[in-house]
Amino acid sequence: MKKRGLVWFKNDLRIQDNETLWKAIDENEEVICVYCFDDEMLEEVYPGIKKMGPFRLQFLRESLEQLDKNLRRLGSGLMILSGKPENTIAESVQQYNIETVYTQYEPAPEELATLNKVKDRLEEISVPVKTFVTDTLLDYQKLPFTAEKLPDIFTEFRKKAEKAEACIAPLPAPERIASPEIPPFVFPVTDTESEKIYNKRPAHRWRGGEDEGLRRMHYYYSESGLISSYKETRNGLLGEDYSSKFSPWLSIGCVSPRTLYAELKAYEQQKGANESTYWLYFELLWREYFRLLFYKYPVQFFWKKGIKPFAPKTRFHAETFEKWKTGNTGNAFIDANMRELNLTGFMSNRGRQNVASYLCHNLHIDFRYGAAYFEERLIDFDVYNNWGNWAYVAGVGNDPRPNRIFNIEKQADMYDSEGLFSGYWMEKSID
Numbered sequence: 001m002k003k004r005g006l007v008w009f010k011n012d013l014r015i016q017d018n019e020t021l022w023k024a025i026d027e028n029e030e031v032i033c034v035y036c037f038d039d040e041m042l043e044e045v046y047p048g049i050k051k052m053g054p055f056r057l058q059f060l061r062e063s064l065e066q067l068d069k070n071l072r073r074l075g076s077g078l079m080i081l082s083g084k085p086e087n088t089i090a091e092s093v094q095q096y097n098i099e100t101v102y103t104q105y106e107p108a109p110e111e112l113a114t115l116n117k118v119k120d121r122l123e124e125i126s127v128p129v130k131t132f133v134t135d136t137l138l139d140y141q142k143l144p145f146t147a148e149k150l151p152d153i154f155t156e157f158r159k160k161a162e163k164a165e166a167c168i169a170p171l172p173a174p175e176r177i178a179s180p181e182i183p184p185f186v187f188p189v190t191d192t193e194s195e196k197i198y199n200k201r202p203a204h205r206w207r208g209g210e211d212e213g214l215r216r217m218h219y220y221y222s223e224s225g226l227i228s229s230y231k232e233t234r235n236g237l238l239g240e241d242y243s244s245k246f247s248p249w250l251s252i253g254c255v256s257p258r259t260l261y262a263e264l265k266a267y268e269q270q271k272g273a274n275e276s277t278y279w280l281y282f283e284l285l286w287r288e289y290f291r292l293l294f295y296k297y298p299v300q301f302f303w304k305k306g307i308k309p310f311a312p313k314t315r316f317h318a319e320t321f322e323k324w325k326t327g328n329t330g331n332a333f334i335d336a337n338m339r340e341l342n343l344t345g346f347m348s349n350r351g352r353q354n355v356a357s358y359l360c361h362n363l364h365i366d367f368r369y370g371a372a373y374f375e376e377r378l379i380d381f382d383v384y385n386n387w388g389n390w391a392y393v394a395g396v397g398n399d400p401r402p403n404r405i406f407n408i409e410k411q412a413d414m415y416d417s418e419g420l421f422s423g424y425w426m427e428k429s430i431d
Contacts, residue, residue, distance in 0.1 A: 002029040004096055004180075008089060008103035008118075009035045009078070010111070011382070012134045012253035013063045014210040015070050017170035020132045021177075024102040030178045032096050033071055033078050035064055036085040037188050046372050047318075053376040055345025059208040061187050063254050066209025068185040074174060077182030086117040093127050096180065104253075105131035107294040108383040109302070137257040137288050142166035147295035152307075153400050157292075158285050170258040206248055206345065206379055213249030217260060220244050221267045230276040235350045237337075237421040243349065244280060247380035250287070257284050290388035293398065301387040304366060306396025314366045314394075321369055324359055327425075333412035334358050336425035343425075345379040350415055356393040357406035367394035 005028035007021055013035075015021065024031045041052045052060075068078035081088035089101065101122060106112065119129045133140075140147075142164050151157045220226050226233075226241050236242025249255040261284060268277050297307050305311035323329050327338035337351035347355070352374075359370045371390035375381050391397030395404065416422055 001097060004028055004030045004032060004098050006032045006034060006089070006093060006096070006098040006101045008085070008101055009033060009067065010104045010106065010253075011251070012104045012256075013067045014213075014254050014256065015067070015074065016173040016210065016214075017134075017256040017259050018173075019134050019171060020102045020104055022171055022174065023130065023132065024100075025174055025177060027100065030180060031076060032092065032098065032179060032182075033076055033177075034081050034089070034092060035067075035078060036081045036083070036088055038084060039082070039188075042189070045375075046369060048322075049369070049372050050376050053345075055206075055377060055379050056381060057189060059206060059248060059345070059379045060252065061189070062208030062212075063210070063249075063252055064187065064208075065185060066211055066254075070173075070210060071177065072182070074177045076177040076179035078185060079182055080186060080188060082188040084117075085114055086121040089118055090121045090125070093122060094125065098127060101127060101129045103129065103131055104135065105133050106135075107291070107298065109299050111383070112298075134256065135253055136291060137168065137261055137284055138164075138166040139168050140166075140292070147292060150292050150296045152398055154286065154289050154398060157289050158282070161285060161288070167261055168258050170256060170262050208248070208252075208254065210249075210254045213246070213255035214259075216244075216246065216249065217255060217263055220246075221263055222270075225271065227264070227267060227280060228271065228274060228276050231279040232276065234279070235348075235415055237348050237350060237415055238424060248346075251380040251382040257287065260284065287385060289398075290384040293388055294384055301391050301397065302368065304368065304396070306391040306394065307398070308396045312360075312395060314360065314364050316366055316369060317363075320363050321359075321365055324355070324363060324365070324370075325373055329358070329363075331358065331408060332419075332422045332426055333408055333416060336416075336422040339425045341374075341377050345377060347378070350411070352389070353393060354406050354408055354411050356390055357404075358408055360394045361405040362408070367391065367396070 005024040007024045012018055012020060042050060045051050064078060064080065071077050081092060092098065093101065103115070115131070122129055138161060143166055144160055144164060145151070151160070224241070227244070230244065233242045246255065246260060250257060261281065264277060264280060294301070300307045324338065327335035327342065329335055334355055337347050337355050340351070341347045356367070356370055359365050360367050367390045371387050374386055374390070378386070388397060392399045395402065412422070
């Protein structure tokens with residue numbers, strides 16, 4: 001009987017730069033690739049707020065379909081398991097005589113709890129689980145501090161991280177994967193297209209999958225050269241090209257930050273480095289920082305007081321929150337951003353900071369309701385950036401300045417002085 005390993009894909013939906021996949025190939029004669037879809041992802045976490053909404057669900061389905069195609073091209077394929085991972089993976093392990101399970105390590109509490117349930121279940125049948133950190137840019141062993149000693153201020157972290165030169169080079173895609181026959185791809189939710197308000201007024205056409213993510217990277221870097229003006233345009237609000245828009249593919253690992261960084265350095269060698277090319281690296285370090293924070297503060301970003309000693313005086317008012325959710329607060333700049341989110345599953349970084357500040361500091365609503373709504377609606381949701389940024393804006397995270405509150409009128413005047421963005425999303429008829 002051939003030695004078999006099972007690769008449990010999570011937020012690493014790619015074949016390029018995937019250490020987990022490589023390790024399974026190296027240590028086994030055959031490899032089974034699976035993804036577990038838990039129906040709990042579609043359940044409510046707060047009244048009227050689901051964990052995963054139609055935009056995220058559609059993007060995930062497209063990304064899994066692409067992964068299946070890429071794996072089949074290499075001789076394998078992707079099996080979709082429906083149900084609790086601790087049950088479905090254990091069943092697959094026994095069905096296919098798996099000797100080792102390989103998967104991504106994620107430090108967020110729900111993800112870690114799921115991993116531990118799978119480990120406990122497989123321990124009963126003496127099958128080990130090997131984990132790999134595949135969604136980061138830096139080699140944490142090269143940083144001059146442990147997770148417990150991570151600086152609570154980003155600037156201090158950034159300076160030390162840059163000095164350490166700890167960026168990891170990406171791995172190539174494998175050329176061949178030996179697998180038994182894999183059944184055809186079947187996504188367990190059949191009505192995602194009908195549920196989706198599929199971009200009635202899009203500013204960008206989102207398509208999930210590794211190929212799409214790499215295509216966007218090549219376009220933004222080498223084909224258009226837009227990366228060279230990134231810092232000047234990144235606070236834009238309307239259109240496809242004011243920012244990199246890599247985040248949807250980064251969020252579920254269709255493209256790795258290591259690949260983005262390696263291609264960025266290659267671009268700098270060919271076209272020259274400037275403030276804008278550095279600024280994309282700067283943003284990748286912010287992404288890295290929020291991940292590291294979850295090693296230091298495993299659950300605190302889900303608390304009302306965050307990582308601070310005391311919670312702010314906020315509340316929950318259903319009618320007020322509903323107006324914020326639906327873009328009916330009466331503030332055109334806030335409402336336009338929220339309507340873009342509801343109609344496309346995306347919002348600019350500038351918009352996110354403003355609507356979050358407005359909810360927390362103008363409406364005085366507990367930031368966790370806003371974070372949960374973003375989790376449902378955003379195509380590019382990832383637990384670290386979403387909850388870390390919301391805590392930051394709410395004043396209970398890693399912002400070194402107390403009482404940072406956005407002046408919404410000033411922001412609108414600075415970034416939408418002619419009202420083009422607000423006008424685009426606030427028109428009464430969107431067909």
